[in-house]
Amino acid sequence: MGVVTRGFGGRRPDPDRELPPGQFLTQDFPVLSAGPTPNVDEAHWQLEIHAETGEVHRWSWEQFLALPAQDVTTDIHCVTHWTKLGTTWRGVSLDTLFEDVETSADFVMAHSYGGYTTNLPLQDLLDGQAWVAFEFEGEPLDPVHGGPARLLVPHLYFWKSAKWLHGLVMQDDDEPGFWERNGYHLYGDPWLEQRYS
Amino acid sequence: MSDDAQRTDRLDGNAVAGALGAAYGIDVTLAVVRCVSCGHTDVVARTRVHLSPMGAVVRCAACDAVLVVVVERPDGTLVSSPGASWVRG
Incomplete structure (x- = not known):
């Protein structure tokens, strides 16, 4: 299934397209992370969703790859001012992963292998807005860009798209993640230029 | 491809001496810091x-925890x- 998100411009993006305020175009894919790249072995990789009830939903790499996947073409916006147009990904929609999760909590803390965290409202992960991506530009996701699998939430600044995703933990309150505790915005909408708290 | 994170992994505490010195008002490269996580004490440098x-x-x-x-x-x-x-300065 193909998915087109806001700003889709095909394989040859229009350089005159409107960008979020304060952003400039890049053709590269700069690497940003808060620590060294963790060595995540797919044989031991697990993705977990923890509901506030204590219920845990868990997928091995094989189980995860057996889920229905989508091709996604989208622009991505980094808080450090670069925007990359028309990037292509393949991943599993969060709608699929949350299909059997019963929760009344409104917020999620994403946890990565290596210890990184970032907070998001649950409503920003559902309704075709977010994926757990495992391919970039037709290739398995490189570890420096978050492989084997990363969160992809392209309508928010890219620090919200946690690399090396390991788990999603439901939380009643919007507790801040790593960068959010250290001066960055709790939500991070690039169109509203929500860079800092 | 830009590779900022990989290029900078091997930096030591001298890389933040200016910013930390301004914040703490001390020469932090000679200062000693104690890790909450493992108790390791070492010079910031x-x-x-x-x-x-x-x-x-x-x-x-010692333990890679964020200080x-x-x-x-x-x-x-x-x-x-x-x-x-x-x-400690």
């Missing part, structure tokens, strides 16, 4: 610093040190 355009993350050389985070914001430098029991 021997910590591991991961620089990215979002900020500098100072990690314990200090430095973020340059338009309204000033924000230094948080939840992983450091203390910094």
